Amino acid sequence: MRALRYENDSLRVADVGMPRAEGEALVRVSLSGICNTDLEIARGYAGFRGTLGHEFVGVVEEAEGAGVLVGRRVVGEINAGCGRCALFAAGDPRHCAARTVLGIVGRDGAHAEYLRLPASNLLVVPDEISDERAVFTEPLAAACGIMERVDVEDGARVAVVGDGKLGLLCAQALAALSGASVTLVGKHESKLGIARRRGVETLRLDQLKGSTSARAFDVVVEASGSPSGFDLALSLLRPRGTLVLKSTFHGSTAFDSARVVVDEITVVGSRCGRFAPALELLKSNRVDVESLISEERPLADGVRAMARASEGGVMKVLLRP
Amino acid sequence: MRALRYENDSLRVADVGMPRAEGEALVRVSLSGICNTDLEIARGYAGFRGTLGHEFVGVVEEAEGAGVLVGRRVVGEINAGCGRCALFAAGDPRHCAARTVLGIVGRDGAHAEYLRLPASNLLVVPDEISDERAVFTEPLAAACGIMERVDVEDGARVAVVGDGKLGLLCAQALAALSGASVTLVGKHESKLGIARRRGVETLRLDQLKGSTSARAFDVVVEASGSPSGFDLALSLLRPRGTLVLKSTFHGSTAFDSARVVVDEITVVGSRCGRFAPALELLKSNRVDVESLISEERPLADGVRAMARASEGGVMKVLLRP
Numbered sequence: 001m002r003a004l005r006y007e008n009d010s011l012r013v014a015d016v017g018m019p020r021a022e023g024e025a026l027v028r029v030s031l032s033g034i035c036n037t038d039l040e041i042a043r044g045y046a047g048f049r050g051t052l053g054h055e056f057v058g059v060v061e062e063a064e065g066a067g068v069l070v071g072r073r074v075v076g077e078i079n080a081g082c083g084r085c086a087l088f089a090a091g092d093p094r095h096c097a098a099r100t101v102l103g104i105v106g107r108d109g110a111h112a113e114y115l116r117l118p119a120s121n122l123l124v125v126p127d128e129i130s131d132e133r134a135v136f137t138e139p140l141a142a143a144c145g146i147m148e149r150v151d152v153e154d155g156a157r158v159a160v161v162g163d164g165k166l167g168l169l170c171a172q173a174l175a176a177l178s179g180a181s182v183t184l185v186g187k188h189e190s191k192l193g194i195a196r197r198r199g200v201e202t203l204r205l206d207q208l209k210g211s212t213s214a215r216a217f218d219v220v221v222e223a224s225g226s227p228s229g230f231d232l233a234l235s236l237l238r239p240r241g242t243l244v245l246k247s248t249f250h251g252s253t254a255f256d257s258a259r260v261v262v263d264e265i266t267v268v269g270s271r272c273g274r275f276a277p278a279l280e281l282l283k284s285n286r287v288d289v290e291s292l293i294s295e296e297r298p299l300a301d302g303v304r305a306m307a308r309a310s311e312g313g314v315m316k317v318l319l320r321p
Numbered sequence: 322m323r324a325l326r327y328e329n330d331s332l333r334v335a336d337v338g339m340p341r342a343e344g345e346a347l348v349r350v351s352l353s354g355i356c357n358t359d360l361e362i363a364r365g366y367a368g369f370r371g372t373l374g375h376e377f378v379g380v381v382e383e384a385e386g387a388g389v390l391v392g393r394r395v396v397g398e399i400n401a402g403c404g405r406c407a408l409f410a411a412g413d414p415r416h417c418a419a420r421t422v423l424g425i426v427g428r429d430g431a432h433a434e435y436l437r438l439p440a441s442n443l444l445v446v447p448d449e450i451s452d453e454r455a456v457f458t459e460p461l462a463a464a465c466g467i468m469e470r471v472d473v474e475d476g477a478r479v480a481v482v483g484d485g486k487l488g489l490l491c492a493q494a495l496a497a498l499s500g501a502s503v504t505l506v507g508k509h510e511s512k513l514g515i516a517r518r519r520g521v522e523t524l525r526l527d528q529l530k531g532s533t534s535a536r537a538f539d540v541v542v543e544a545s546g547s548p549s550g551f552d553l554a555l556s557l558l559r560p561r562g563t564l565v566l567k568s569t570f571h572g573s574t575a576f577d578s579a580r581v582v583v584d585e586i587t588v589v590g591s592r593c594g595r596f597a598p599a600l601e602l603l604k605s606n607r608v609d610v611e612s613l614i615s616e617e618r619p620l621a622d623g624v625r626a627m628a629r630a631s632e633g634g635v636m637k638v639l640l641r642p
């Protein structure tokens with residue numbers, strides 16, 4: 001089968017064997033999405049080697065012990081636990097030390113004709129949700145995950161820094177699921193417009209100076225993917241406010257630690273979220289994900305699609321096997 | 322009166338006028354303590370100019386509208402609010418944007434014969450607490466302040482990084498006030514011994530490699546005063562653990578932000594604490610502060626005392642007017 005591989009420091013579409021994994025379900029991928037994490041991995045980040053991709057929708061072809069899934073359209077949680085530890089037993093393998101992560105840690109990913117995952121990771125996609133929307137379940141779940149980590153109070157003032165696809169999903173998820181007043185801070189009028197149409201206030205970076213936004217927010221989400229986003233996010237926070245870190249960028253980040261101590265800021269790292277709330281949001285059409293699709297390409301064209309996804313201004317690039 | 326002043330980029334003991342402030346109480350200082358923040362200010366940090374010092378015990382000589390305080394031995398909370406804002410009204414001026422802070426922001430400090438503070442900032446010192454112990458109320462309150470910011474659960478594994486005076490106070494306060502198992506991580510056997518005698522486990526930095534402490538702690542308190550303490554503290558934390566930042570050091574700190582996101586760490590800045598719990602700890606003799614006193618010098622010798630306080634291995638240096 002065909003797969004988009006990163007190995008020997010280079011990216012290529014290769015013909016590889018079908019994925020193997022004792023007892024796991026086999027999924028034929030219908031559509032996969034390129035995430036910034038894929039781009040970071042292809043720069044050598046995190047030491048992953050193998051098939052890239054962790055955002056997908058597909059159809060189950062085999063599912064030992066979970067035959068009811070065969071033929072169903074599914075999305076899949078990307079962390080697979082060790083099967084033994086306490087975290088796994090508690091139903092949350094996201095921090096299992098021995099976990100594998102689809103297309104990120106020790107497990108071939110979704111930019112391929114087929115993938116394997118434990119059947120317990122798969123969720124059936126309601127009929128109302130098209131493939132083009134369902135493929136956003138994983139990043140939308142990551143956005144919803146903010147609310148697993150932070151108690152966002154009714155009436156809270158929340159800012160999201162970064163108008164890329166991650167920032168747009170975070171801002172929309174917060175507006176849909178919390179009682180907060182949400183402001184998206186970004187550079188691009190066209191991207192900010194997507195959030196505005198879903199009830200999110202927006203602020204262009206060049207309007208920030210002289211505005212009343214300094215130290216005005218209770219919660220700020222850093223989703224810019226840029227190390228400089230951290231200090232900008234800090235500058236927007238009130239004393240004792242909460243800064244949510246969503247971006248993972250390679251290397252070390254510098255920040256004003258005295259500001260964190262003196263203003264008693266809380267910084268909260270947030271990675272993956274549960275899929276169920278994201279599927280609910282997609283089903284009820286409360287989040288615009290279609291506007292985030294920049295283009296769709298065949299999997300065979302994966303290398304060029306990755307280059308395209310890394311260009312400025314381009315948002316989600318989808319791959320169809 | 323005599324005061325230890327930082328102005329025109331230099332430190333000196335000068336004869337200055339008595340402190341003036343409409344309606345505030347006048348306190349004759351009995352003893353003051355040199356804090357690392359004083360040393361940072363004397364390096365030009367934070368732009369403060371005036372009389373240094375914020376740790377003191379003294380006797381009230383005037384207190385308009387609070388005559389009951391006159392003649393009483395007191396310590397004083399160091400943040401003085403604007404008198405108008407919501408934070409002030411709620412009884413917590415620590416984050417009032419217009420606050421002054423004794424010897425740190427816009428208000429002459431305690432390394433002097435006299436100081437002024439609002440009478441509402443003063444707390445009477447119980448007779449059981451000697452001046453030499455009472456002068457530790459402010460830094461011990463800052464240590465207790467960790468528990469205002471973080472819910473430390475019974476049985477939690479807590480590490481404190483740094484065996485200086487701040488780390489020793491934090492470790493002892495956590496051991497006395499929480500049901501956690503507390504470990505102090507430091508370099509100096511003699512300092513670690515102080516904590517061990519109060520029921521704190523200890524770990525020398527050179528024993529850390531090969532120990533089972535990596536990713537073993539639920540809460541880690543960074544109190545080393547060194548930028549490298551941040552990454553060490555991160556390395557000790559379990560996924561979804563909490564890192565408490567106590568040190569304020571000048572300039573920016575670099576850290577592995579991907580680690581914070583992937584392991585969903587919570588970083589909590591913690592500055593000042595309320596005085597009442599600290600006075601209780603001192604009264605019940607549950608914390609050893611005497612062992613933290615390296616020496617006492619006359620205020621007139623303040624410049625040399627500051628130089629001494631900045632030497633390696635020296636802990637608390639006290640000044641007597």
